[in-house]
Amino acid sequence: MASGETLGSSTDYIKHHLQNLTFGQHSDGSWGFAHGAQEAKEMGFWAIHVDTMFWSVLLGVVFLCLFRRAAVRASAGVPGGFLNFVEMIIEFIDNNVRSSFSHKNDMVAPLALTLFVWILLMNTMDLVPVDWIPMLAQLMGIEYMKVVPTTDPNATTGMALGVFGLTLFYSIKIKGPLGFASELTMQPFQAKNPALKILFIPMNFFLEVVSLISKPISLSLRLFGNLFAGEMIFILIALLFSGGLVFAVAGGVLQWAWAVFHILIVLLQAFIFMTLTIVYLEMAHSDH
Amino acid sequence: MNINATLIGQTIAFAVFVWFCMKFIWPPIVGALNERKTQIADGLAAAEEGRRDKAKAEGDVAEMLNEAKDQAQEIIRRAERRETEMVEEAKANARTEGERILLAARGEIDKEMNLAREELRKDVAQLAVAGASQILSREVDSSAHSRLLDELAKEL
Numbered sequence: 001m002a003s004g005e006t007l008g009s010s011t012d013y014i015k016h017h018l019q020n021l022t023f024g025q026h027s028d029g030s031w032g033f034a035h036g037a038q039e040a041k042e043m044g045f046w047a048i049h050v051d052t053m054f055w056s057v058l059l060g061v062v063f064l065c066l067f068r069r070a071a072v073r074a075s076a077g078v079p080g081g082f083l084n085f086v087e088m089i090i091e092f093i094d095n096n097v098r099s100s101f102s103h104k105n106d107m108v109a110p111l112a113l114t115l116f117v118w119i120l121l122m123n124t125m126d127l128v129p130v131d132w133i134p135m136l137a138q139l140m141g142i143e144y145m146k147v148v149p150t151t152d153p154n155a156t157t158g159m160a161l162g163v164f165g166l167t168l169f170y171s172i173k174i175k176g177p178l179g180f181a182s183e184l185t186m187q188p189f190q191a192k193n194p195a196l197k198i199l200f201i202p203m204n205f206f207l208e209v210v211s212l213i214s215k216p217i218s219l220s221l222r223l224f225g226n227l228f229a230g231e232m233i234f235i236l237i238a239l240l241f242s243g244g245l246v247f248a249v250a251g252g253v254l255q256w257a258w259a260v261f262h263i264l265i266v267l268l269q270a271f272i273f274m275t276l277t278i279v280y281l282e283m284a285h286s287d288h
Numbered sequence: 289m290n291i292n293a294t295l296i297g298q299t300i301a302f303a304v305f306v307w308f309c310m311k312f313i314w315p316p317i318v319g320a321l322n323e324r325k326t327q328i329a330d331g332l333a334a335a336e337e338g339r340r341d342k343a344k345a346e347g348d349v350a351e352m353l354n355e356a357k358d359q360a361q362e363i364i365r366r367a368e369r370r371e372t373e374m375v376e377e378a379k380a381n382a383r384t385e386g387e388r389i390l391l392a393a394r395g396e397i398d399k400e401m402n403l404a405r406e407e408l409r410k411d412v413a414q415l416a417v418a419g420a421s422q423i424l425s426r427e428v429d430s431s432a433h434s435r436l437l438d439e440l441a442k443e444l
Contacts, residue, residue, distance in 0.1 A: 024292070041290055049294040056298065060305045067313045074320035076327050090317050109318075110310035118305060149298075154291060158298025162306070165299075 010239055017130060017235050020049035020152060021144040035143060049152055056149035059121040067117070089117065093274070100278050103174075103285040108278060111166070115159065116274040122149045123227055123266035127259050130234045150227040150269075153220065160220035163277045167215070170284040179287070184208040219276055226269050230262050413441035 015037065022040040024047025025031050033050075034040035040047065070086035079087055093116060097109045125148045137145035149155040171180045188207065189200040237258060240251030417437055 020294075022290075022292075043290075043292070045292050047290070047292045047294075048297060049292070052294050053297050053301070057301050060301060064305060064308050064313065067309070067317075071313045071316040074317045076320055076323035087317065087321060090314075090321065094318065107306075107310055110314035111306050113314060114302075114306045114309040118302075152294065154294035155298045157291070158295045159302050161295070162299050162302040 013239065014232075014235055016144070017134065017231075018146070019144045020146050021051040021142060022047050023050050024048065033143065049146075049154060051144065051146050052149045052152040052155050055125060055147055056118075056122055056155055059125070059149070060118050063114075063117045063121055067113075089113070096275065097278055100275065101282045101285075103282070105170075105281070105285065107166075108281055111281075112274045112278055115163075115277055116270050119150060119159075119223065119270040119273050120267065122155070123270055125149070126151070126227060126230055126234070126262060126266060129255070130231070130238050148227060148231055150223055151231045153224045156224040157216070157220040159273070160216035163219060163280060164216035167280050167284045170281060174285050175287060183287075184212070215276075215280055219273060219280075223269050223273050226265055230258075230265055233258055234262075409441050409444045412444050413437060416440060416444075 019037055019040065022034040022043060023032070024034065024040075024043030026034075026039065027042045034043055034047070066082075067086055070083050073080075073083055074087075090113065093113045094109055097112050101108050128147060133147045134145040146152065171183070175183065185201045185205045185208070187204060189204055191197045191200055234255065237251050237255045240247045240254070242248075243251075
């Protein structure tokens, strides 16, 4: 809860909530956790957000364990409750992959499943009231704790980079280095005249590279932006709880309403990330 | 909200999760789903086949029933024909037997009659001879007149 009524403490509250638990090298050369945004910034690239890593890996492991249990018990017989649920998700993913991915690649469907469920779980952390886990962490002596990994651009960009790497890999593997290069340079502008053709190459290359790079960036920032905005609104609503009874009740109602709406975003963003990944891989597999 | 090494950590975690999912989660579940799909398809096909077999068996049964009815009809008809045949045969047998008995009886009667006639003739001849001898009161040389007597007997 925000403790003070002044604008300054509200700002501090928000800033505190938006600060990751960063581990890295201090400016004086020693290693340790950053105390505050300034210190975290000074640590530069070779620092790590321990909370983001912890929660994302924990949720990933939860996902893998649950689904692995289902996979071990999976048989052609009549499925029980949990197995049924897992099979429903698998069929949903499978149908999605089948409808938008037309090539033979055993990796795409498991990739889509992992992305969907993992992102869904990470997003769902947003529905846990914003103060619970950070307060618990504070009681345990941990200064900062951001529990929603997808509100950290590092997490979303990390996944987007993974997808980008696969896109490049399959583009080159399927079309060959020359095929991929020609895809980057020979379109959208085409000409019969050789001189014009050479003139078009840099223009095409520029356009295609921009569109190529925009894919992982949009993938990453879309997820991050949606979840960050949602988290921000939860934090702002939480500020109301310190404004007296009327505001607290209003805050409770608002939080509930926003949480209900946010369920849609949580699900939708996971789905969009997955679908776009499938589409990008489909594009990587097919010639233009 | 700084971009830092978390990025690399996340990429690695992502790669490991995808690899694990691809290796240990997706294949067994999808395999089980596909297996179930084939089993259901097989079951439906078997049910369809069973239904077809049943219909066919029903047709066969009706056909067999008709055949059996026809056969029964045929057997009854044959039996009836045989019955009339047997009756006719028996009648014919009885008729021939009767005729044969009649014929034999007639032969017997004829023989008896001939015998009786012969006897009678002999008796009459003797009576005639005795009568004649008594009438004539004299000895008739039977040997001398035997020819005569025989002729007489024959004429009787």
